[in-house]
Amino acid sequence: MSETQTFAITNGKIVDVVAGEIIDGKAIVVSDGKISQIVETGALPDGIETVDVGGRYLSPGLIDCHAHVFIGQFNDGGHVLASEMTARSGKYLAEMLQRGFTTIRDAGGADQGHKAAQEQGLFPGPRMFVAGRILSQTGGHGDHRGRADTCSCSSQIGGISMIADGIDQVRWAVRENVRQGADQIKIMAGGGVSSPGDKLVHPQYSLEEIATIVEEADRVGRYVMAHVYSDIGIRRAVECGVRSIEHGNFLSAESAKAMVDREAHLVPTLITYEADAKYGMSFGWAPENAEKNAEVLASGLKSLEVALAAGVNVGYGTDLCWSPKSYQGDGLMIHQKVCGPVEALRHATVNNARVVRMDGQIGELAEGALADILVVDANPYDGLECFSQHDNKIVGVLQASKTVRDDHGLFAGV
Numbered sequence: 001m002s003e004t005q006t007f008a009i010t011n012g013k014i015v016d017v018v019a020g021e022i023i024d025g026k027a028i029v030v031s032d033g034k035i036s037q038i039v040e041t042g043a044l045p046d047g048i049e050t051v052d053v054g055g056r057y058l059s060p061g062l063i064d065c066h067a068h069v070f071i072g073q074f075n076d077g078g079h080v081l082a083s084e085m086t087a088r089s090g091k092y093l094a095e096m097l098q099r100g101f102t103t104i105r106d107a108g109g110a111d112q113g114h115k116a117a118q119e120q121g122l123f124p125g126p127r128m129f130v131a132g133r134i135l136s137q138t139g140g141h142g143d144h145r146g147r148a149d150t151c152s153c154s155s156q157i158g159g160i161s162m163i164a165d166g167i168d169q170v171r172w173a174v175r176e177n178v179r180q181g182a183d184q185i186k187i188m189a190g191g192g193v194s195s196p197g198d199k200l201v202h203p204q205y206s207l208e209e210i211a212t213i214v215e216e217a218d219r220v221g222r223y224v225m226a227h228v229y230s231d232i233g234i235r236r237a238v239e240c241g242v243r244s245i246e247h248g249n250f251l252s253a254e255s256a257k258a259m260v261d262r263e264a265h266l267v268p269t270l271i272t273y274e275a276d277a278k279y280g281m282s283f284g285w286a287p288e289n290a291e292k293n294a295e296v297l298a299s300g301l302k303s304l305e306v307a308l309a310a311g312v313n314v315g316y317g318t319d320l321c322w323s324p325k326s327y328q329g330d331g332l333m334i335h336q337k338v339c340g341p342v343e344a345l346r347h348a349t350v351n352n353a354r355v356v357r358m359d360g361q362i363g364e365l366a367e368g369a370l371a372d373i374l375v376v377d378a379n380p381y382d383g384l385e386c387f388s389q390h391d392n393k394i395v396g397v398l399q400a401s402k403t404v405r406d407d408h409g410l411f412a413g414v
Ligand code: ZN
Pocket: 192, 227, 228, 246, 247
């Protein structure tokens, strides 16, 4: 189907994620890759081509605001070259699109080259917002050297991150990422689960460094996303102007309020702990990694409750680095346990659209939005298992009106 063609999708039940309602009896008119109109079926223009979806549900395409498609070389012992990594990322991206994720934000690793490949159709895949290389302080979560390794070649340590210390280096690192086309700047503002030398509770980067990174990014229309778990780390990042808190598993009510005041967003990545608990040891984790993982898994659900109670804009991320990316939709079931399917679906659609500054353009089926539409054989409001790997009910995926999945040949005629 060409992206310039006009057609109407009829006999579908529209999932209105903003209102939290199912709309019946209306048709979605698609034109030039966008939703041009949502009208009563009887009011459709004469002669318009129609696609009857047989009473199925129409959901906005899903958004994953914390994906990694160019990471994973560490558990291969550093033996995988960038060319093979790129080929792997093409496969990951294609699978994500089939899973109904029409947009992702890459949280470090993927760069403008991946984005360009997707845009040019070299890789079928979600629309991408890329972070390039992650800024880390020496000894921080992005410093992947072993203790005995004293090499200080600062620009490429770990592949997906760059070590930058002090005001001058962090400024340079932001500029370097922006020069290479990063959409947002990612920093490590605290310890991580997978890194051996740092503790979750210890914040990373000085306030001065974080504020400099934010100022430098803001001046060129970028924002900063920060990997951080501890409450003190979250508070420091938010007070310095970081806009997107990644993980945030130890969030307190006070910090959640600070996030609301500063219009910061929370992107929990709960599914990765559930998956890594199953697979982590097989990837060569030390016992201390597994301990950290168990700790964040236990606290993550509480953080989600705290954020929702405070009114933080909560998004949805997966952070599947080593565990199979087939778990990408399964995190929705974790969110729905806390807040039910109506609210949980907002996290992966309209709320995530705000995180990537695409409100009104993606994450909802509304006039003027891009035609990212999923055809689903179940009502998502009966349970988001319809987007999970084991009980998946997606039978069609349109991305900017282009058919990228069509199990029943519904769209074959237009
Ligand atoms: Zn992280």
